[in-house]
Amino acid sequence: MKRRDFLQQTGFGLAMIGASGLVLRSDARPTPRSLDALEAETLFSEISGVNLDDKTNLKPTVSRDIGPFYRSGAPFRAKLTLPFEPGSVLVVTGRIWSFETKKPLPNAALDLWQVDNQTADYSAGNGDFKNRARLVTDESGAFEFETVHPIPYTPGANFWRSPHIHFIATAAKHKRLVSELFFKGDAKQDIDRLFHPSLAVAVEKKKINGKDYETAVFDIVLEAEK
Ligand SMILES: [Fe+2]
Numbered sequence: 001m002k003r004r005d006f007l008q009q010t011g012f013g014l015a016m017i018g019a020s021g022l023v024l025r026s027d028a029r030p031t032p033r034s035l036d037a038l039e040a041e042t043l044f045s046e047i048s049g050v051n052l053d054d055k056t057n058l059k060p061t062v063s064r065d066i067g068p069f070y071r072s073g074a075p076f077r078a079k080l081t082l083p084f085e086p087g088s089v090l091v092v093t094g095r096i097w098s099f100e101t102k103k104p105l106p107n108a109a110l111d112l113w114q115v116d117n118q119t120a121d122y123s124a125g126n127g128d129f130k131n132r133a134r135l136v137t138d139e140s141g142a143f144e145f146e147t148v149h150p151i152p153y154t155p156g157a158n159f160w161r162s163p164h165i166h167f168i169a170t171a172a173k174h175k176r177l178v179s180e181l182f183f184k185g186d187a188k189q190d191i192d193r194l195f196h197p198s199l200a201v202a203v204e205k206k207k208i209n210g211k212d213y214e215t216a217v218f219d220i221v222l223e224a225e226k
Contacts, residue, residue, distance in 0.1 A: 060099045060223045062196050064180045067166060070113060071125025074132035080112060080147040082130055087117030087148030089213040090203070092181070095141040096169055100224040104141025108171035108222070109134060112145065114164070120153035149203075149214060152188040162188040162195050167220075174222040181218050 081087075096108040113132040115122055123130040137143045150163040164180040182189065182200040189195045201216045 056102065058097055058099055058102055058221045059198075061169075061177055061179055061221045062198050063178055064166075064194055064196070064199070066168070066178045069122040069125075070111075070166065070168070071123075071129070071132065072111075074111060074113065074125070074129045074134050076135060077133045078135055078143075078145045080114065080131050080133045080145060081116075085117065085131075085148050087151075089146065089211075090149045091144065091146050091213065091215045092165075092218055093142065093144045093215070094218040094220065096137050096143065096171060097141060097219060097221045098171070098174060098224060099221050104137070105171040105174070105222065106137055106139050106141055108137045108141065108169060108174075110137070110143055110145075110220075111168040111170075112147075113166045114147065114150045115153055117148045117151055120151050149183070152186070152192075159193070160188040160191050162186050162192040164194075169220050169222060171222055174224055177220065177222055179220075181216075183216060 096105045096110070097103070098105050111134045113122060113125075116131055123132060125132060131147070133145060135143055135145060147165070150165060152160055152162055154160050162182060163186045164182050166180050167178075169177045169179075180194070180196075180199055182195060184200045184202050186200075189200070201218045203214045203216050206213055206215055
């Protein structure tokens with residue numbers, strides 16, 4: 001059966017004729033493309049009052065070893081944990097910046113992994129990507145993710161890791177950065193030889209709907225590829 005016959009016999013033809021009566025207005029214009037970096041930056045500054053040019057004190061983010069627990073292929077999502085994961089809910093926001101241009105980097109990628117809050121284990125990462133996620137920065141280089149505050153763990157005798165979230169940050173024309181995010185005042189930082197104070201951010205305690213949660217702001221600065 002030809003498509004035309006099918007439409008006529010099934011009554012879809014009438015619907016199609018109705019739909020075909022819809023034509024684009026002659027004065028219609030293409031839907032605006034998404035914001036490019038400069039436009040977005042301007043828009044963001046106007047909306048938030050934040051002056052993105054005032055970043056002359058940016059320093060490249062310190063790197064850390066990748067460690068044995070990275071697994072590729074984590075899902076793209078802004079929440080690392082499963083629903084109702086035990087632990088203190090933590091929302092981390094920030095921007096990824098270019099050290100050379102002092103501008104935020106849209107479409108930069110973050111790959112995150114951390115231990116859970118009870119056994120301090122990393123998920124297997126082969127189908128089970130609990131406490132792992134990837135995400136992409138928005139037009140103004142900003143990201144936000146939710147997780148639970150990680151706990152300390154001991155990888156071996158006389159060695160403690162203070163709470164941290166591992167990450168890999170990548171952006172076009174910039175060097176890949178592997179590092180870790182820490183939180184000021186957490187346990188074991190004095191004996192964690194991988195701790196670095198420049199990677200530690202303050203945690204603010206907040207309350208929503210009668211429940212406590214934490215927020216932290218962490219900016220990442222990438223160096224351009226030479
Ligand atoms: Fe770790």
